[in-house]
Amino acid sequence: MPEGHSIHRIARQFARHFENAPVAVSSPQGRFAAGAAQLDGHEIVDAFAVGKQMFLQFDHQLLLRVHLGLYGAWDFAGDITVDATTFSANGRMGQTNQRGTDLAGYEDSPWSMGAPRRARLRMSEQEKLEAPVDGDWPPEPVGQVRVRLLTPTAVADLRGPTVCEVDTPEQAQAQIDKLGPDPQVGDPVANEERFVAGVRKRNVAIALLLMDQAVVSGIGNVYRAELLFRARQNPFTPGRELPEEVVRALWHDWVHLMSIGVETGQMLTMDDLSPEDLARAMASRDDRHWVYHRTGLPCRVCGTPIAMQELGGRKLYWCPVDQA
Template identity: 50%
Template sequence: MPEGHSVHRIALQFRRDFVGHRVEASSPQGRFAEGAKEIDGRAIVASTAVGKHLLLEFEGERTLHVHLGLYGSWDFAGEVTAAPTFTVEDGKVGDEVRRAGFLDGLTGYRDGALSQATPEQLAAAQDAQGERNLRVGGPGRRTTLRMSESDREVDTEEGEFPPPPVGAVRVRLLTETAVADLRGPTACEVFDPQQVEKLVAKLGPDPMHDASRKAENRFVERVMRSSTPIGLQLMDQSVVAGIGNIYRAELLFRARLNPHAPGKSIPEAALRRLWKDWAHLLAIGVETGQMLTRADLKTEEDYRRALRSRDQRHYVYKRTGQKSLRGSGTVVMEDMGGRTLYWAPGWQNRPAG
């Protein structure tokens, strides 16, 4: 299932190429025909992600809510500009591959209010960093871009625009120059403002959406009130929004926290560090397009290996039976709340003070 960074990147894609444009909305598959009628002919005025939920706001107080679930993905085609992705060719960039600031110029980014950036600010920040522009001119040329939990696929080819729908397209959003096709989502529905407010109220804080002290306090206080193991709480979207199986395993390893430790047994200072580390890893994921969670990569070749192989990007995720990359012992795999948990008991049993 896509984790929070993927959905934030999709929201960025819509802000670049769709916000401010009037769209034709349709449901080639037919399952979203009524919903498509509600937003057809309206302009998209905002694009926001909260945890794993994408919210596309249309004029007239209508919002398209999408949750990709396990199999959902968006395909973009036409004159689209790809979000930045850290690739092997980029080499080492330092400080856990934090590029010295594709997003630094965006209003509120460092304060967690990324959704406030305008399309003009996004374009200016991209141009300033010399990012590759995938906008393709000329008749019969188009760029296709797939965004889901898997790595992005980019292809430029001859063909008509808009391209014909392929497969079971739940909803198609079409402007004069770009098209977005949604396939296989768990949720795809049109909300009014009250429904949006109700959805967001049910979700835990997301540091990319709200990095305030109030949001941090909300996370810390919620965890400390419960005897539920921290490994389960991090996967509870009402506690903290956006964390999935990979980030759960890696955050706990980086914090040296036993996944089975009751939330109320963890000191406040440790939980505040955990929140800040989640904000840090989430920002890297949004900025680079990679869930690269290791902090021990020192050389350019270390980064290249990590970016070539998913096995080299993480400390414990899917490394069952391998020697722990810190401390002693090996990585183990077990079931926790119906999901696979990876952790290193030899490293993650330190008191959390």
């Protein structure tokens, strides 16, 4: 499932290429025909994300709310600009300089697309730059497209979302009010205090609390495992038993990792890598994390095999020694 940084990046694409121009809204699949008719021909005046939910506000106040869930993805095509610091020439994501490390020459070194050009871009849990758009404009929808947003120069197709609906401002705000703090949204001090209070009042394992979108927005399975390892925190400790300074440190690290993810498109959770290790991380997702998806492999710090068990319906990864 896409984590919070991905949704903020998708919102930025809409802000960059779809705002302040009439948008043709349709439902090639047919399942969103009534909703599309409510939005068709109106301008997008704001595009924003809170946690794993994205909102597109139109000039008549109605909003399109989308939660991608496990299988959803947006496909963009047309005269689009990809973040200059994130794509390599072969279309795979690259990482911006980490603490001054020069990535030039790596397979996934940063590559700028420059000015907007006719291209295809898929945005979900991963981002993939695909072949340029050839032939007639607009391209024909491919697959089960729930909703299509089309301007004279850009198109966005949504497939497989968990939620795709039209909300009034009141309905959208009610959804936002259910969500925990997002480091990219709102007052930083108030966000931190909400997180600390939300964790320390609960007799629930911190590993579960970090995945509870009512406690904190945007954290998924990867960030959950990595945040807890970086804090050397036992994932099963109840929130109310954690010292306040530990909870605040978790929040500050989440602010840090979310910022990196939004700016680079990467969930690279290992800091201060050597040039050799950074090259490996850029070549393989398996070398970007401390514990995530490393069941049975030696801990990168102490050598103990990484443990895994189901918790709250998702796989939890941790080091039994460093996080004892």
